[in-house]
Amino acid sequence: MNHPQDGCASLGEKWKSFPLSWHEIFGHICYICGKIRVMTNEFHHVTVLLHETVDMLGLKPDGVYVDATLGGAGHSSYLLSQLGPEGHLYCFDQDQTAIDNAQVKLKDYLDRGMVTFIKDNFRNLKARLAEQGVSEIDGILYDLGVSSPQLDQRERGFSYKQDAPLDMRMNQDADLLAYDVVNSYSYQDLVRIFFKYGEDKFSKQIARKIEQARAIKPIETTTQLADIIKSAKPAKELKKKGHPAKQIFQAIRIAVNDELGAADESIQQALELLALDGRISVITFHSLEDRLTKQLFKEASTVDVPKGLPFIPEEMQPKIALVNRKPILPSQEELAVNNRAHSAKLRVAKKIRK
Secondary structure, eight states: OOOHHHHHHHHHHHHHTSSSOHHHHHHHHHHHHHHHHHHHTTTOOOOTTHHHHHHTTOOOTTOEEEESOOTTSHHHHHHHHTSOTTOEEEEEESOHHHHHHHHHHTHHHHHTTOEEEEESOGGGHHHHHHHTTOOOEEEEEEEOSOOHHHHHOGGGOOOSSSOOBSOOOSSTTOSOOHHHHHHHSOHHHHHHHHHHHHOOTTHHHHHHHHHHHHHHSOOOBHHHHHHHHHHTSOHHHHTSSSOTTHHHHHHHHHHHHTHHHHHHHHHHHHHHHEEEEEEEEEEEOSHHHHHHHHHHHHHHHOOOOOTTOSSOOGGGSOSEEESOSSOBOOOHHHHHHOGGGTTOEEEEEEEOOO
């Protein structure tokens, strides 16, 4: 009579002859699961301030709208669901992967002729819409900065948490890489970029460490760069909350993609393109983006008139009005399920005079 123990013993003997250890098998399983996660969620993106951003546009069923930052198509999907068959959405993104994903996700609307994808930097907003015969829009939204899928795709080189070549290009056809900035820019230029775009008080020390390291050999990966940044900061600074390389990676990313310059140009064009009562929603994720948006809205919604003027002539009246003076922030419910929403702010303005 065979006992269960005999079977277990036999299995154990067979297992000993298996060419891989438990450790190795577990490693392979983790690797495969990781690959599956990347493939199935390659452009997975938890949209921030989804309903607030779109609903604040005051959608008209037959209106013409623009999603200037397509990304994972979360805002676009919801916006299109609120339009009638005569409405239309133009989606901009300079990342071909984002457009490829959205063409699948929004196929139903694409088949109905309700959406047009434009692969370009949103700084070319006005010109590219003109090519489509569009000179006026009823609303536009921006979700500024790097998208979650771009951060999560290791090979894109945006994250200091994953080792990858220094890339950071939002547009994979662009020439300038993070590698070029780190290895070719002068000490003075690095300090300027780190101060201006990263607001890091150790910018000089970090730039000097980079200069010293690259003199020995090129800095090629995100991990190498993150380690150099850490080495430039005092021990007490490293104990603070948050990754010590966060601000410098942000600065390099902004420089590589000229993010603030592009946003400045695009938002100004958007304000011009708005039809009467048309609205613009802008989500920002750090102080530089928020200050820029706030300043552009302020300039468009105020007029500089001589003191003592009894009234403001109609031709001098502002064309834009703020919809919310204080930014809209994510709810506690949203923060509980999306950690990346913590720094998000939404500002909205509308066209009140042509």
